[in-house]
Amino acid sequence: MAEHIHQEIGEEIRSVAGYYMVLEEGVLEYNGREVLYLVQAAEVDTSCCGPGGMGYLYVPGYIRSLKSRKNQTGLWVSEVDRIKEQGERRDIEKQLMQKHPGFQQVTFA
Amino acid sequence: MVGISSFGGYIPRFRLNRMLVFGAMGWLNPVNITNARGEKAVGNFDEDSITMAVAAGMDCMKGFKREDIDGVYFASTTAPYKERQNANLVAGALGAPDAIRTADFGGSLKAGTSALLSALEYAAANEGGNVMVCCADSRLGKMASAQEMRFGDGGAAFMVGDEDVIAEFKGSFSTAYDFVDHLRGAFTKYDRMWEERWIRDIGYGQFIPEAINGLCDKVGLSAGDFDKILYPCPYGRARKTMNAKMELDQEKVADDMLETVGDTGSAQPLLMLASALEQAEPGEKILVLSFGSGCDALYFEVTDAVKKNKGGGGVAKWMARRADLDNYQKYLVWRGIAPADIGVRGEEDKMTRWSLVWRNHKAFLGLEGSKCKKCGAQMFPPQRMCANPDCGAIDEMEPVYLSDKGGKIFSFTGDMLAASVNPPAIYGNVAFNGGGKNVFDFTDCTIDDLAVGNPVDFTFRIKRYDPHRDITNYFWKAVPAVEEVK
Amino acid sequence: MAEGIRDKVVILGMGCTKFGERWDCGSSDLLIESYQECMEDAGIEKKDIQAAWIGTHIDEVNLGKGGTYVSSALHLPLIPVTRTENFCASGTEAFRGATYAIASGACDIALAIGVEKLKDTGYGGLPDSPAFGQEAVMIGPNATAPGMFAQLATAYAAKYDLPMEKVKEAITHVSWKSHQNGVKNPLAHLRKAVTKEQIMGAPMVAYPLGLFDCCGVSDGSAAAILTTPEIAKKLKPNDPLVKVKALQISVSSGEEAMYDKWDGASLLTTQTASKKAYEEAGIKDPRKEISMMEVHDCFSITELATMENLWISPPGKAPEDILNGFYDLDGEIPCQTDGGLKCFGHPIGASGLRMIYEMYSQLLGRWPEDRAVKDPKLALTHNLGGVPASNVCSIAIFGVD
Numbered sequence: 003m004a005e006h007i008h009q010e011i012g013e014e015i016r017s018v019a020g021y022y023m024v025l026e027e028g029v030l031e032y033n034g035r036e037v038l039y040l041v042q043a044a045e046v047d048t049s050c051c052g053p054g055g056m057g058y059l060y061v062p063g064y065i066r067s068l069k070s071r072k073n074q075t076g077l078w079v080s081e082v083d084r085i086k087e088q089g090e091r092r093d094i095e096k097q098l099m100q101k102h103p104g105f106q107q108v109t110f111a
Numbered sequence: 112m113v114g115i116s117s118f119g120g121y122i123p124r125f126r127l128n129r130m131l132v133f134g135a136m137g138w139l140n141p142v143n144i145t146n147a148r149g150e151k152a153v154g155n156f157d158e159d160s161i162t163m164a165v166a167a168g169m170d171c172m173k174g175f176k177r178e179d180i181d182g183v184y185f186a187s188t189t190a191p192y193k194e195r196q197n198a199n200l201v202a203g204a205l206g207a208p209d210a211i212r213t214a215d216f217g218g219s220l221k222a223g224t225s226a227l228l229s230a231l232e233y234a235a236a237n238e239g240g241n242v243m244v245c246c247a248d249s250r251l252g253k254m255a256s257a258q259e260m261r262f263g264d265g266g267a268a269f270m271v272g273d274e275d276v277i278a279e280f281k282g283s284f285s286t287a288y289d290f291v292d293h294l295r296g297a298f299t300k301y302d303r304m305w306e307e308r309w310i311r312d313i314g315y316g317q318f319i320p321e322a323i324n325g326l327c328d329k330v331g332l333s334a335g336d337f338d339k340i341l342y343p344c345p346y347g348r349a350r351k352t353m354n355a356k357m358e359l360d361q362e363k364v365a366d367d368m369l370e371t372v373g374d375t376g377s378a379q380p381l382l383m384l385a386s387a388l389e390q391a392e393p394g395e396k397i398l399v400l401s402f403g404s405g406c407d408a409l410y411f412e413v414t415d416a417v418k419k420n421k422g423g424g425g426v427a428k429w430m431a432r433r434a435d436l437d438n439y440q441k442y443l444v445w446r447g448i449a450p451a452d453i454g455v456r457g458e459e460d461k462m463t464r465w466s467l468v469w470r471n472h473k474a475f476l477g478l479e480g481s482k483c484k485k486c487g488a489q490m491f492p493p494q495r496m497c498a499n500p501d502c503g504a505i506d507e508m509e510p511v512y513l514s515d516k517g518g519k520i521f522s523f524t525g526d527m528l529a530a531s532v533n534p535p536a537i538y539g540n541v542a543f544n545g546g547g548k549n550v551f552d553f554t555d556c557t558i559d560d561l562a563v564g565n566p567v568d569f570t571f572r573i574k575r576y577d578p579h580r581d582i583t584n585y586f587w588k589a590v591p592a593v594e595e596v597k
Numbered sequence: 598m599a600e601g602i603r604d605k606v607v608i609l610g611m612g613c614t615k616f617g618e619r620w621d622c623g624s625s626d627l628l629i630e631s632y633q634e635c636m637e638d639a640g641i642e643k644k645d646i647q648a649a650w651i652g653t654h655i656d657e658v659n660l661g662k663g664g665t666y667v668s669s670a671l672h673l674p675l676i677p678v679t680r681t682e683n684f685c686a687s688g689t690e691a692f693r694g695a696t697y698a699i700a701s702g703a704c705d706i707a708l709a710i711g712v713e714k715l716k717d718t719g720y721g722g723l724p725d726s727p728a729f730g731q732e733a734v735m736i737g738p739n740a741t742a743p744g745m746f747a748q749l750a751t752a753y754a755a756k757y758d759l760p761m762e763k764v765k766e767a768i769t770h771v772s773w774k775s776h777q778n779g780v781k782n783p784l785a786h787l788r789k790a791v792t793k794e795q796i797m798g799a800p801m802v803a804y805p806l807g808l809f810d811c812c813g814v815s816d817g818s819a820a821a822i823l824t825t826p827e828i829a830k831k832l833k834p835n836d837p838l839v840k841v842k843a844l845q846i847s848v849s850s851g852e853e854a855m856y857d858k859w860d861g862a863s864l865l866t867t868q869t870a871s872k873k874a875y876e877e878a879g880i881k882d883p884r885k886e887i888s889m890m891e892v893h894d895c896f897s898i899t900e901l902a903t904m905e906n907l908w909i910s911p912p913g914k915a916p917e918d919i920l921n922g923f924y925d926l927d928g929e930i931p932c933q934t935d936g937g938l939k940c941f942g943h944p945i946g947a948s949g950l951r952m953i954y955e956m957y958s959q960l961l962g963r964w965p966e967d968r969a970v971k972d973p974k975l976a977l978t979h980n981l982g983g984v985p986a987s988n989v990c991s992i993a994i995f996g997v998d
């Protein structure tokens with residue numbers, strides 16, 4: 003079991019190479035379980051190797067309890083199960099990309 | 112006896128489902144639904160007629176030595192250069208010797224069979240001579256056109272000679288008509304077509320039977336004597352009508368692969384021939400025709416030698432590798448049909464320095480490396496000084512072609528930042544079988560296909576196109592070895 | 598028999614600009630900023646400088662070639678001014694020129710200054726000059742620096758049979774640790790703290806490196822004045838003096854790229870240069886004797902491999918050391934005490950000197966307690982340029998005694 007800390011929607015999380023942000027949160031029904039996923043965008047605008055950016059989907063895992071408590075900084079925390087099995091990952095990736103056309107990257111925690 | 116001693120085919124990996132094309136452009140040309148069956152093969156962004164011809168040629172070369180090649184003929188209606196011998200690029204990639212004949216054939220969809228006929232004539236006139244015939248096309252139709260629906264990318268290659276012939280050449284019959292069903296001027300990018308009923312009835316309907324009958328008269332056979340008759344015709348009903356009129360057994364008329372690959376232009380009859388040879392039995396009589404500004408009809412008889420040489424397995428093998436191109440817009444951008452913004456980095460201007468290219472042409476075109484005579488180390492790029500820190504011998508190298516050696520993945524990545532029309536850019540360090548390593552771009556794969564230690568083959572691809580000067584530069588890339596593809 | 602340069606050169610003064618998107622500054626402004634602080638710290642006048650070395654890599658959008666730009670910008674008095682370049686190790690190359698001049702007795706006081714002005718390219722990146730030669734233009738892969746360094750990760754995971762998740766966990770800690778340090782540094786480009794969750798949730802830039810595993814472009818400059826121990830003692834009789842204990846460079850021979858022995862998971866040059874540096878400095882057990890380090894963390898995987906290549910973490914054990922906090926600010930050997938390239942960005946010619954500036958300042962106990970290393974004795978800087986299979990590595994060791 004793992005924890006997922008919900009970052010604030012629209013907040014720029016900055017690295018020296020660029021930033022990313024969470025645009026929206028979503029839930030996918032898969033095999034009787036609920037998959038928590040985030041729609042995120044990134045702009046790599048100060049890296050040493052050219053500008054770039056991506057829209058991508060990030061999957062923390064299967065939901066055990068959604069936003070069950072808040073942490074010290076006031077952010078919601080959910081309990082999730084990481085998705086490790088390759089077959090499940092491929093299926094979920096396919097379904098998510100169908101649900102969100104134009105996205106080319108699905109990353110699993 | 113003169114004929115075909117080896118053969119190969121090549122079909123790019125990606126398939127574009129025709130309904131996907133119709134889904135995008137059907138609003139403008141709704142009747143195109145009649146052409147929207149099956150799928151068409153589309154080359155990757157790094158493929159063109161030269162690269163496909165090389166792939167078919169490498170397939171064909173299996174079992175042959177580079178030194179055996181006496182000539183390379185390249186046929187295409189979509190060659191990248193008007194002046195810079197295209198056949199020499201193919202010859203260079205195949206590692207052919209320097210003192211050979213080369214020629215480019217073009218001008219119509221007969222170009223492939225024309226090249227084959229010329230190669231057969233060479234073999235007849237030069238005892239022991241071998242000519243490689245490599246043919247490929249990558250034609251374009253405008254968006255919403257019937258041509259866009261029908262055209263597919265592909266190539267085929269034949270080794271022609273007089274030793275160990277697997278298909279003996281028994282005769283040909285040719286016609287030449289300035290029948291302009293399709294055309295492209297010297298500076299035109301897209302195919303232009305006249306009325307289809309006229310093309311079907313007056314063109315195919317007359318010229319195909321005329322050519323078949325002409326050949327039969329010449330060699331004293333009737334159409335029914337042939338085991339396989341191969342001719343291109345995109346009009347299914349016309350084909351049926353013609354077959355009936357000529358009393359051709361429908362079984363013997365080969366599948367023209369329109370619904371699985373598409374119309375590959377000048378390569379079409381040759382691709383069908385390669386596919387037929389892959390399945391041929393000794394004694395079979397094969398009649399193959401081309402259609403384009405007239406016809407060439409060629410008659411081959413399969414020999415016992417076909418049992419030993421089933422070719423490189425090109426057509427069936429590449430068909431098995433098919434993968435969906437799930438996106439019509441990718442095809443449009445890759446083929447330069449739709450303008451796309453590839454970012455400031457993608458616009459950077461890099462000049463080609465021809466004196467440098469010439470000095471290195473065997474390494475750049477043929478993936479020629481060096482092997483140290485003193486310690487046996489193999490390395491790329493070619494070196495005068497051995498890279499083995501315990502050797503260091505100078506000028507004790509022998510050249511070695513690495514293009515057909517294959518290798519293993521040493522490390523890799525998928526890069527979202529590199530300027531690419533097919534992101535992520537996948538590249539990695541490949542350890543050559545036999546020693547040495549080099550960082551290659553990977554192609555025709557996703558990052559999930561790769562793992563350190565996996566075997567790879569090398570494939571000849573477009574390295575970069577310079578749009579300011581209309582220069583295409585080529586180099587080799589790595590591709591997961593065929594057996595590993597999921 | 599050459600005896601090396603140990604204890605023959607002292608750093609008299611150093612300066613460093615704020616690194617970042619310095620839209621307000623051209624190269625000359627950055628040079629003057631670091632030069633001024635450096636001269637003040639050294640306590641000398643311009644006429645005392647007898648020779649200068651400049652470290653800078655990209656001339657196209659920066660200050661051009663040769664030595665005249667810098668000489669003119671700083672109005673140096675008709676002295677030797679040499680531009681040195683060796684990819685990202687250019688800063689340390691400038692330092693090396695000045696160091697050898699002093700150690701050889703060719704001059705008494707020398708300036709080493711590094712500068713890079715990258716933000717005039719018009720986009721967030723380095724201009725695509727043929728940095729690796731024309732042959733590479735024709736046949737080199739369509740690669741970027743993140744992608745070329747990412748190669749280390751797949752090779753490392755394969756060599757030590759580690760799941761990629763473990764490697765990711767370790768490099769996430771590396772980036773996190775650097776950002777924790779950068780928060781406290783007023784000169785850093787990026788001073789925002791990030792959590793490990795934020796790092797893990799970032800997109801992949803070049804598998805398996807994510808957004809936080811990569812450094813970025815920045816403008817900046819750093820400078821050093823070097824002199825002999827005798828002159829330093831005379832000018833600063835009451836101050837501790839930072840001495841150069843070792844300076845070694847190793848450049849790839851082509852065997853990593855073309856021969857078969859290299860494992861792809863390490864930097865042969867780092868292993869070679871550090872070994873020679875320890876010998877020159879008289880260090881027998883680096884893991885016990887080195888107090889702190891600034892390494893070339895252009896990519897977090899580079900830092901991971903470097904910990905082993907510096908003979909500090911045993912082969913295959915860097916992830917363990919990293920996750921145990923061995924290299925954290927409060928660990929046994931604090932690494933990237935100023936936040937490193939992750940927080941400063943990478944103005945190429947300046948970075949090597951920025952690393953030395955941080956080690957110099959720590960050795961002299963100049964920083965407030967929240968970012969000071971307690972009681973440091975020997976400091977190491979590691980400056981690397983190129984790509985894993987073909988690179989330049991320079992190692993410098995400093996000490997105060």
